[in-house]
Every structure is written in structure tokens, then in C-alpha cells.
Amino acid sequence: MALTSIFDRLFRRSRLDRDLEEEIRSHLAERAADLQRSGIAEAEAARRARLEFGGIENYKEKCRETRRFHLLHGFLEDLRFGWRMLCRAPGVSLLALLCLTVGIGANAAVWSWIEGILLRPFPAVAHQERMMAIAGTHRGTTGEADPDLSWPEFLDLQRSCTLFDAFIVDKITGTTLGIGDHAERATGSIVSSNYFDALGVHPILGRGFLPAEDAGRNSHPVTVISYRLWKDRFHGDPAIIGKTQRLEGVPHTIVGVAPEGFNGTFVGWAIQFWVPVSMQETFDSTGYKLEDRSSRWIEGFVMLKPGVTQEQAQSQVTAVATRLAAAYPATNRARDITLFPLWKTPFNNARTLLPTLGIALAVVVFVLLIACANVSNLLLARGVARRHEMTVRLAVGAKRGRLLRQLLTEALVLSTLAVAAGLLFGYWCRNLLALLLPSRGGLTMSLPGELDWRVLAVSAAVCLIATALFGAVPAIQASHVDLAGAIKAESASVVGGRRRGLARWSLVLLQVALSFVLLVGAGLLLQSLRNLQNISPGFSTRVLTTWVDLKSAGYDQQRAEDFEDQLIDRIQAVPGVQSAAFAQTVPFGYRSYSSAPVAIEGYPTAPDERPTLEFNQVGPGYLATMGIPVLSGREFTRADNEAAPPVAVVNQAMAAQYWRGRDPVGSRFQVNGRWLRVVGVAKDSKYRSLTEPPTPFFYVPTRQSTGGLVLNIRTSLPPQAMALTLAREIHSLDENLAPGEVITMGEQVARTMAFQRVALNMLTVFSLLALLLAAIGMYGVMSYTVSQSRRELGLRMALGAGPRDLLRLVLSHGLTLTAAGVALGAAVALGSSRLLGYLLYHVSPRDPVAFASALLVMMMAALAACLLPAWRAARIDPVRALRG
Amino acid sequence: MAPKAELLPGTLDLLILKAVSLGPLHGYGVLLRIQQISAGALLIEQGALYPALYRLEEQHLLASEWGTSENNRRAKYYRLTRQGEKRLRDETQGWNRLVAAMSAVLGSSPKEA
Numbered sequence: 001m002a003l004t005s006i007f008d009r010l011f012r013r014s015r016l017d018r019d020l021e022e023e024i025r026s027h028l029a030e031r032a033a034d035l036q037r038s039g040i041a042e043a044e045a046a047r048r049a050r051l052e053f054g055g056i057e058n059y060k061e062k063c064r065e066t067r068r069f070h071l072l073h074g075f076l077e078d079l080r081f082g083w084r085m086l087c088r089a090p091g092v093s094l095l096a097l098l099c100l101t102v103g104i105g106a107n108a109a110v111w112s113w114i115e116g117i118l119l120r121p122f123p124a125v126a127h128q129e130r131m132m133a134i135a136g137t138h139r140g141t142t143g144e145a146d147p148d149l150s151w152p153e154f155l156d157l158q159r160s161c162t163l164f165d166a167f168i169v170d171k172i173t174g175t176t177l178g179i180g181d182h183a184e185r186a187t188g189s190i191v192s193s194n195y196f197d198a199l200g201v202h203p204i205l206g207r208g209f210l211p212a213e214d215a216g217r218n219s220h221p222v223t224v225i226s227y228r229l230w231k232d233r234f235h236g237d238p239a240i241i242g243k244t245q246r247l248e249g250v251p252h253t254i255v256g257v258a259p260e261g262f263n264g265t266f267v268g269w270a271i272q273f274w275v276p277v278s279m280q281e282t283f284d285s286t287g288y289k290l291e292d293r294s295s296r297w298i299e300g301f302v303m304l305k306p307g308v309t310q311e312q313a314q315s316q317v318t319a320v321a322t323r324l325a326a327a328y329p330a331t332n333r334a335r336d337i338t339l340f341p342l343w344k345t346p347f348n349n350a351r352t353l354l355p356t357l358g359i360a361l362a363v364v365v366f367v368l369l370i371a372c373a374n375v376s377n378l379l380l381a382r383g384v385a386r387r388h389e390m391t392v393r394l395a396v397g398a399k400r401g402r403l404l405r406q407l408l409t410e411a412l413v414l415s416t417l418a419v420a421a422g423l424l425f426g427y428w429c430r431n432l433l434a435l436l437l438p439s440r441g442g443l444t445m446s447l448p449g450e451l452d453w454r455v456l457a458v459s460a461a462v463c464l465i466a467t468a469l470f471g472a473v474p475a476i477q478a479s480h481v482d483l484a485g486a487i488k489a490e491s492a493s494v495v496g497g498r499r500r501g502l503a504r505w506s507l508v509l510l511q512v513a514l515s516f517v518l519l520v521g522a523g524l525l526l527q528s529l530r531n532l533q534n535i536s537p538g539f540s541t542r543v544l545t546t547w548v549d550l551k552s553a554g555y556d557q558q559r560a561e562d563f564e565d566q567l568i569d570r571i572q573a574v575p576g577v578q579s580a581a582f583a584q585t586v587p588f589g590y591r592s593y594s595s596a597p598v599a600i601e602g603y604p605t606a607p608d609e610r611p612t613l614e615f616n617q618v619g620p621g622y623l624a625t626m627g628i629p630v631l632s633g634r635e636f637t638r639a640d641n642e643a644a645p646p647v648a649v650v651n652q653a654m655a656a657q658y659w660r661g662r663d664p665v666g667s668r669f670q671v672n673g674r675w676l677r678v679v680g681v682a683k684d685s686k687y688r689s690l691t692e693p694p695t696p697f698f699y700v701p702t703r704q705s706t707g708g709l710v711l712n713i714r715t716s717l718p719p720q721a722m723a724l725t726l727a728r729e730i731h732s733l734d735e736n737l738a739p740g741e742v743i744t745m746g747e748q749v750a751r752t753m754a755f756q757r758v759a760l761n762m763l764t765v766f767s768l769l770a771l772l773l774a775a776i777g778m779y780g781v782m783s784y785t786v787s788q789s790r791r792e793l794g795l796r797m798a799l800g801a802g803p804r805d806l807l808r809l810v811l812s813h814g815l816t817l818t819a820a821g822v823a824l825g826a827a828v829a830l831g832s833s834r835l836l837g838y839l840l841y842h843v844s845p846r847d848p849v850a851f852a853s854a855l856l857v858m859m860m861a862a863l864a865a866c867l868l869p870a871w872r873a874a875r876i877d878p879v880r881a882l883r884g
Numbered sequence: 885m886a887p888k889a890e891l892l893p894g895t896l897d898l899l900i901l902k903a904v905s906l907g908p909l910h911g912y913g914v915l916l917r918i919q920q921i922s923a924g925a926l927l928i929e930q931g932a933l934y935p936a937l938y939r940l941e942e943q944h945l946l947a948s949e950w951g952t953s954e955n956n957r958r959a960k961y962y963r964l965t966r967q968g969e970k971r972l973r974d975e976t977q978g979w980n981r982l983v984a985a986m987s988a989v990l991g992s993s994p995k996e997a
Binding site for chain 2: 019020022023024026027029030031033052053054055056058059060062063065066
């Protein structure tokens with residue numbers, strides 16, 4: 001049947017009625033005319049015609065019935081009736097609505113994050129369903145040994161693969177932009193010239209990059225800026241194209257402005273400018289890499305041709321990888337290249353957020369289940385109140401199926417309202433995830449949720465499932481009223497029937513169990529976060545860190561060194577400052593360390609062993625400033641400059657591995673073809689994460705390499721005070737310079753744990769919510785039971801039970817239930833806490849402390865929920881209870 | 885005048901289909917044609933015609949449109965759809981088989997049995 005005719009039938013009933021009316025009128029008139037022709041008077045003819053026709057209204061109704069689109073029409077009636085019933089008990093309805101809104105809203109929010117961060121992270125890209133990440137992998141392992149690609153590898157792929165529309169280079173980078181009296185970091189990206197065309201993103205002003213801009217070492221200083229940068233920094237200047245902006249000290253010509261809403265292709269960050277591949281060296285302190293097959297720095301994407309499957313594309317890429325491995329064994333032996341769906345992208349925050357979002361999803365499903373159980377219980381209680389209505393309707397001949405349908409429709413009205421409210425809630429929560437993450441010194445995090453039709457579809461499905469979950473039990477119960485029994489027992493009932501009681505108790509049991517699981521999860525994450533915080537990073541967390549970008553300000557090497565010396569002298573003269581030192585990279589920072597192949601004198605390497613180590617370039621007094629002890633020898637002084645022999649300080653792990661316990665001070669090793677003499681051994685510290693094992697690492701003096709950026713200060717001054725002092729001192733040296741954000745090293749470390757923290761926050765919030773819902777559920781059931789068993793309680797009292805006994809009776813009832821729920825929850829938690837995976841650090845998924853504290857919290861909540869009903873039970877007046 | 889026969893249950897639909905198969909009719913026209921063909925031998929309550937017409941239309945055996953009657957009144961005309969024609973053929977055959985079988989049974993004499 002056509003949709004339009006269904007519509008006709010539903011909404012144009014009156015027209016149908018008019019038609020029917022007219023048809024019958026016309027019949028009667030024709031008949032009367034015939035009768036008149038046979039000689040009967042006009043009035044009598046009309047009367048006879050009506051009489052012969054029979055019961056007009058009766059036949060009309062029969063016609064209407066055949067015409068009605070029964071199911072749908074009944075549904076609309078149920079809907080209207082359901083709405084009226086919800087309005088009749090506004091308190092219960094609102095509470096149910098609130099529970100459901102929380103449950104459905106939390107689901108909508110998490111789904112919108114999954115959609116916006118993992119599944120469709122780049123809404124401005126024309127065909128992101130054909131976009132995949134590409135990364136290097138180690139053949140035979142599942143892990144990504146070296147996920148980045150080198151430029152020569154990239155060119156080989158581009159030349160040999162036919163199933164792809166484009167290979168895209170993307171490498172996140174950063175620079176400093178001076179804005180007024182402070183400097184800010186800006187996130188940028190080094191991209192291949194096809195970037196904008198391949199993504200289908202068209203600059204709103206100017207152009208994207210030209211193919212020629214891929215080639216020529218540092219020869220194309222051009223940039224496309226983001227819409228936001230254009231608006232904020234350049235005030236939306238319509239004549240921006242052709243103007244220049246200094247980036248990393250090099251004047252760049254602005255050739256384009258990206259459209260609004262395009263934040264680049266690095267999940268988690270809003271990219272503010274793009275430069276072509278040829279400018280790689282300018283933006284990468286670790287050197288020129290465009291001709292080196294072993295320098296892997298590209299975070300690549302591909303656009304598949306329409307209709308190409310992942311398998312087809314992968315086999316082509318694997319063929320290239322195999323060929324490269326054979327042609328360049330030195331760099332590509334055992335190396336594979338793998339395509340990843342965007343949500344598995346190995347090099348951006350999709351990967352770091354995947355487990356957190358997975359947990360979030362599990363958690364919100366739990367919360368939804370608990371909310372459903374609550375609403376189910378509320379409806380059960382109301383079902384008892386409405387038993388009279390059901391009984392009457394059954395008695396006058398309503399079918400049970402009809403009642404069931406109506407009750408389910410009422411549930412559907414509830415959950416539809418809750419979906420609407422929940423989506424609103426989800427809309428507000430869209431950017432919550434970025435807010436939960438700590439700020440990173442002015443850089444714009446971008447982790448938007450995406451409320452598109454898929455999320456709406458999922459929410460609708462959640463709504464239907466929820467309806468089935470919370471509506472079914474009460475509906476079945478309510479529609480199975482035993483007619484005779486119900487009427488008889490109406491006034492005398494003690495508890496609302498065994499089966500109904502059982503359903504209510506099991507729902508509470510379920511709630512307790514689920515909340516317990518969440519509490520255990522939160523406890524485990526808390527424990528593991530505490531363990532992480534207890535790990536010593538190997539440097540003082542109270543040291544302040546900030547940065548001064550001299551390179552971007554156009555300083556040459558000599559001027560920079562003079563400036564650094566003067567600034568250090570001035571800062572160290574400030575009361576409360578013990579020492580200060582520059583370094584290239586801050587531990588736990590986003591910027592990567594320099595790395596280079598090394599050859600150690602006296603350490604024979606196997607033929608295929610190419611030790612590549614990371615190092616930092618640090619100024620005089622760096623180790624003392626950071627609080628890293630020097631175990632042997634000395635650290636750098638101002639005398640370790642360009643004129644002095646090249647030196648290095650190695651860490652314990654490097655000494656142990658390459659000098660095998662011998663004191664390395666005085667021996668030499670070779671880095672980039674230059675011999676360095678070891679002058680000291682520093683204690684191991686953590687360089688990137690608290691959980692990393694001791695890693696061989698060394699330091700070289702800033703004066704003997706490219707120079708510093710990060711400024712570390714050991715002081716008793718608080719960060720804010722130091723920031724002001726520092727800004728003043730820098731200004732007095734150079735009006736145009738400004739420091740970056742001043743934070744403690746402790747804060748710097750904490751920022752790397754952001755994702756564990758988000759997972760913990762989320763789990764804590766949701767488990768408290770779940771606990772609250774469970775407590776409400778338990779309170780509801782307990783107080784309902786007490787009010788229903790007034791007679792029984794009164795009788796006990798009359799037989800000699802004291803208030804104390806009744807209190808104990810009700811409390812033990814509630815606590816027994818809780819204990820059963822906890823037992824069930826513990827079983828589930830033991831089975832599922834492994835899901836927390838890498839977020840757990842040095843905590844067994846069966847950690848007794850987490851389980852015990854969850855038990856404690858659960859029992860407290862249960863006690864609180866049972867106390868009021870128990871107190872009410874103890875105050876029952878036996879005389880009134882028995883009479884009533 | 886011959887006594888009037890009550891309709892067997894379910895036969896009204898068949899009678900309507902047959903009546904309309906001879907040309908589009910409005911409701912009252914259907915009634916007249918059935919009376920005319922059966923020479924007034926079949927008794928139909930006039931009102932009962934309409935639920936049947938609506939039911940047949942709902943089953944897409946009949947289609948209807950508004951027109952003007954011989955007496956210049958606005959009236960709803962019913963005509964047979966293709967599905968209706970097929971149904972009429974099938975039902976007529978079924979009916980004939982039933983009648984033949986019934987007459988065979990009722991017409992048989994005790995000897996043959």
C-alpha cells in the first residue's frame with residue numbers, strides 16, 4: 001500500500017466520513033425517488049427508504065472499520081492514551097524520564113565521540129570512507145616497529161601502485177607565533193603538494209600546493225593557513241594572499257586559506273598551517289630527510305580508488321614492500337607496509353583514544369542497563385497501582401495483547417522523550433572530551449563528537465532496545481492480571497504477588513551487580529593511576545619548564561648563544577632561583593628527541609646491528625637544574641663550546657649496555673661521523689613515559705649542536721610569579737621576544753597521562769551515577785515493600801517484635817539483596833576487568849583493594865537506601881496498620 | 885410471487901462482483917442490478933451492501949470514482965479491477981463445482997447409493 005494512502009487514511013478520516021455520508025445520502029435519495037415514482041408520497045418514500053436501508057450508523061461504522069489501517073491507527077490511539085497516562089503520574093514519569101535521559105544521553109555522547117574521533121574524524125574531507133592510514137610494520141609481528149614512512153619509500157609507493165587515487169604525506173610539526181606580548185605554539189603540518197586536492201578540500205582564498213613544491217631542499221617557503229588562524233591572527237584580512245609570515249625563522253608566503261571546519265588530518269589537534277614537503281628540514285630539528293631511505297618521518301594516508309577493497313589495495317602495497325626489502329636490505333629488511341582503517345591509525349590520537357572509548361562504550365551500556373532496570377521498577381510499581389484499570393479493561397473484554405501493546409507504547413513514549421532529551425545532552429557533551437584533557441599551552445585540541453544520522457540511528461536503536469528492556473517485564477506482568485484473584489485480593493494484599501515481587505527484586509539485583517562492576521573498574525583505574533604517579537621520573541617534578549623560540553624570531557647561532565648566556569645570568573640573579581638551563585627538548589614533551597646511529601669505540605657490533613640512540617642537546621648546568629644526579633665525571637659547562645673538543649654525557653643504561661659496567665668516562669663514541677668524548681655518566685631518568693624501561697640515552701652540549709629552545713628553571717617561586725619575572729627579563733633583553741607557558745615538570749608529566757585520567761574521570765562519573773541510580777532503585781523497592789507489608793509488620797509488632805527487630809528485618813532484607821548483587825557483580829568484574837588493558841599499570845585485574853573498596857561503597861549506598869524505609873517500618877503503629 | 889431466498893454467507897461479495905462486471909455501478913445501482921438479474925428472488929438488506937463494497941475495494945477487487953447518476957445526483961461508481969475479474973472467474977468456477985456436486989448429491993436416488 002502506498003505511503004500516501006496510509007497518510008490519507010490516518011489523517012483525513014473526516015474526508016472518508018464525508019464521502020461515506022454522501023454516498024449513503026445519494027443511495028437513500030435514489031431509492032426514495034424510485035418509491036415516489038411507484039406512487040408513494042414524498043415524506044413516506046423517504047421514511048421507507050431509510051427503513052429498507054437498515055441501521056445507518058451501524059453500517060457506517062462497519063465501513064469505517066474495513067477502511068481503517070488498523071495497526072497504525074491503534075498505535076496512534078495508544079500514543080495519545082500513553083501520553084495522558086504519563087501526565088497523570090508526573091512524578092514517576094519525570095523520574096523515569098531523568099533516568100532514561102541519563103542512560104540514553106550518555107550513549108549518544110559516547111557514540112558521537114566514536115563517530116567523530118574514530119569512524120569519521122575528518123568531516124571536511126570529501127570521501128573519508130575511501131581514506132586509510134598507511135604505515136610501516138615489522139614483518140611477522142603485529143606491532144608497528146616503525147610506523148612512519150621515508151620519502152623515498154613514499155615515492156616508490158606512489159609510482160608503483162595503481163589502485164589508489166592518491167598517497168598523502170602528513171607530518172605534524174609546530175612553530176612559534178608571537179601574538180602581542182606573549183608567544184604561542186602553533187600546530188602545523190608538513191604535507192605533500194597533492195594534500196588539498198586529494199582530500200577534496202578547496203581553499204577559500206588562494207590555492208593549495210603545486211606539484212613542483214614537493215621538490216627542492218627548503219626552496220618553497222609557502223604556506224596555507226587555517227580559517228581560524230586567518231580570522232584570529234590576521235583578522236580575516238581579505239588581501240592576505242601574498243603576504244608573508246615568519247615560520248621557524250623563515251619568511252613564508254601565504255598562498256591559501258583553508259575552508260572553515262577543516263582542521264587537518266591529525267586526530268586530536270587543530271592544525272593551523274600547512275607547508276609543502278620541500279620545507280621538511282626547516283621544520284624538523286633532526287635534519288634533512290628527503291633523500292634518506294632510512295629516515296622515517298611521514299605519517300601517510302591514502303585515498304583508495306572507488307570500489308577498491310582493502311585486501312586488493314593491501315596486496316599491491318605488500319608487493320611494493322617486498323620489492324623494497326629485496327632491493328634495499330640495509331634499510332628495508334623484514335619491513336612491511338600496512339594499510340589501516342582510520343580508527344586504527346597507528347600514529348595519531350585515534351590510537352591513544354581507542355581503548356578509552358571502548359571502555360566508555362562498555363560503561364555507558366552498563367549505565368543504560370541500570371537506568372532501564374530502574375525505570376522498569378518504577379513502571380512495575382505503577383503497574384500495581386494501575387491493576388484496577390487493567391482488571392476493569394480485561395473484564396469488559398479487552399484482549400491481553402491489546403493491553404500489552406498499549407503498555408509497550410507507553411514505554412515507547414517515555415523512551416522517545418528520553419532520546420530527544422538524551423540527544424540534547426549528547427550535543428552538549430560533544431566537546432567535553434577535549435575539555436577533560438588538560439590544556440597544552442595554547443594549542444587547540446580538537447576532539448569533536450559528531451551527531452550525524454548514524455548516531456541518530458544508533459540512538460533510535462538504543463531507544464527501541466531500552467523500551468523492550470524496561471517496558472516488557474511490567475507490561476507482561478500488568479497484562480497478566482488474574483481476574484478473579486485480582487478483584488478478590490485488591491484490598492487485602494500483603495505483598496504484590498510472588499511473581500511481581502520476584503521481578504522487582506531481580507531488577508535491583510541486576511542494578512547492584514552492574515554498579516559493582518563499574519565501581520571495581522573505577523577502583524582499578526584509580527589504583528593504576530596512583531601507581532603511575534608514584535613512579536619517580538628521575539628528575540625533580542618541581543622544576544619549572546617553558547620555552548623561548550629564538551630561531552623563529554630570526555636569531556642566528558651566535559646571537560642566540562649570547563642571548564641564552566645573558567638570560568641565564570639574569571634569571572639566576574633573581575632571588576629564589578637556584579639555577580636555569582636551556583635544552584633542545586623537554587622530557588615528556590610532544591617534540592621528539594634527536595636520534596642518530598652511533599658507533600662505540602671498543603664495542604664490536606654484529607653485522608646487522610645498527611645501534612640508533614636518542615639524545616638531547618642540553619646547556620651548562622642542565623642536569624643540576626633538572627635534579628638528575630651525575631654518577632661519575634662532570635656535566636657540561638660554558639667551556640664546552642664550538643672551540644672545545646666535542647663531548648657527551650651518557651646515561652647509566654647506555655654505560656651498562658655499551659661499556660659493560662666499565663666507567664665510560666674518557667672513552668669515545670661516534671655520532672654522525674663525529675667522535676665525542678664521554679665526560680660524565682648521568683643517572684637514568686624517564687624520557688617519554690613513566691612506564692618505559694631504562695633506555696640508553698645521551699646528552700650533547702647545545703653549544704656543539706643546533707641550540708636550545710626549552711628553558712628549565714630550578715626555583716622555589718611558583719610558576720605564575722616566575723612567568724612574570726621571566727617575561728620582564730626577556731623583554732629587557734629583546735622587546736619582541738616572549739616566553740611560552742610556564743609549567744612544572746610535574747604538570748608536563750601529568751599531561752602525558754591525560755588519557756588514563758580521562759578514562760578514570762569518565763568511569764568515576766559514570767560509576768557514581770550508576771551507584772545513585774541503583775540506590776534510587778533499591779530505595780524504591782524497599783519503601784514499596786514496607787508500605788505493602790504494613791499489615792505483616794503490624795502483626796509482628798502486635799506479637800511482640802520491637803522497633804529494633806523490624807529495623808533489623810528490613811535492613812537485613814536490603815543487605816542480603818545487595819550481597820547477592822555484589823556476588824554476581826564480582827563474578828562479572830573478574831571476567832571483564834581485563835578489558836581495561838593497557839590503562840592498567842602494575843595492578844592485577846583482580847586487585848583485592850579495588851574489589852574491597854567497591855564492596856564498601858556499595859554496602860554504604862545500600863545501607864543509605866534502606867535506612868529510611870527501615871525507619872518507617874520501625875515506626876508503624878500496629879493498631880492502625882492492622883485496622884487499615 | 886416466488887418466496888425470497890436469504891443469502892448464503894459469503895455470497896454477497898460474489899453477487900456484487902458479478903453485478904459490477906457488467907459495467908460500472910453506484911451502490912444503489914448494484915442493488916437494483918442484483919434484484920433485476922435474480923428477478924427479485926434474492927433478499928439483500930440494502931445497508932449491508934456498503935460494508936461489502938468497502939471491503940472489496942480495500943482488497944483492490946473494486947475501484948471507485950465519483951460521477952453523476954442518471955438522476956443527476958453525485959454518486960460513487962464502482963468498477964471491477966483486473967484482480968476483481970480474476971477473482972470473479974475463480975469464484976464462479978468454484979461456485980459451479982459446488983453447485984454441481986451439491987445437485988449430484990441431492991439428485992441421487994437411494995438405489996444408486
